Amino acid sequence: MEDNELLVLREVVAGYTRPVVGPISLVVKSGQVVGLGGPNGAGKSTILRSITGMARLFSGRIERSEPLRIAHQWQRPELPPELALLGRELYALLGADPAHAPSIIQPLMSLPLYRLSGGQFQLLQTLACLCSPAQVVLMDEPTNNLDGGALDVLSAMLHELDPSRAVVLVSHELSFLEKHCTDLVEVRA
């Protein structure tokens, strides 16, 4: 791997009980925002999960720079109905500092999770990943449920990404990917 390469996927075929996607080859370098576009069911989320080890690797290999810290924002995260964890407690789980959280989520920091809407919970999880010390942030449909103000914050953070870090961004919104990604890959069904 070259110095600025954080992740390299070589001819990866991934899935669960059977292959879902691939073969796909991809290089993620520091400073990049790599977009994965394509129709529903094409296997975009499975690619992210193959990187984290949640999906099965049928063939190919995934190389990573060492040490590498990864954060993964899940699509449709489950909001527990009766867990009195505060926003700042969730935010800090991956090592993000609540005191320096973006102002848009500061009001959420002192609220218990059960009082958050689906969009607020999604935003909190997304920013917890982005503001964590992870060098590679995997984001799965981060724009779901977000309103205009939250989208603006997300957009600004992607554009101001630290050059030592990288984002792999899955979205079905091609316009969002084209606007914010430095590199774009179409995943076909």
Add this chain to the structure above:
Amino acid sequence: MNDWLLFDPLFRVPFLVGLLLAAGLSLVGALLRMRNEWLAALGLSHIAAAGGMLAAFLHLPVLVGAFGAAGAAILVRSALPKVGNSHYAVMILLGWSATLLLGSFMDHGRTIGESLLLGQLYFAYAPHLFGAAALLLITMSVFPWLSPRLLTARFFPDYHAANRIRTWPYRVVFALLTLTAAVLGTISIGAFPAFAMLFVPPWVGFVLVDGWARSVSASVAVGVVAYVAAFVLAILIDLPFGPVLTALLLLTGSLRFLTALRRRGSELSGDDSHINYLPPIQAKQDDG
């Protein structure tokens, strides 16, 4: 009145065993509820009861049988690719039927079965006391290490795998705590009261206050207060301890209702002076 019995030295050890278990089971119950695995506690309790009965049948220590059976159940559970409520339901039914069927082949089987399933506390001795003290001490010691890992796994399920952080240490510790809580609870106060102590305190405590540490503390407080009240009440008016404890724990559920009322009241009385209310919009009438 049996109020003098409260101070009888015979009841000191049982009282302390129950007190330690009330705190320990509430703590473990908070973790189980956070992971949405609270039904596992009832399944394990029933399997432990069946193991205890089998041990009595074979003239072995009840504790050994209960630990062996519940430990085997946890091993089977960990070997399955996905575990859900159906599996825990099977454990409950299997444990219940095995306990009572084995009891029917023994002279005092019915009494042992009732004490294991329905509960008693007054025959707790020094081994129960040491076990309960160890459970509470170990749970309190590992809680600050264990709970952030379990919370991370709950909200970011692949974080540890993605970062090649070993998960087996905290998974094993959590499984051992759950196993020990279910077994000690079952052989000391019975399967159903032990389940009530694992389930109800966090069910109530998690809605009383906000914040992880405060809601866990509230859960322990609910468990301990309900236990002390049940112990006193059961002796004073000569009622079976297990059902009294379960009933009192359920009574604390009314705090959930009161908390919901209080929150609704504070939301309705919220300050809305910053809102500029506009006149309602009249829908345009179709005159065509």
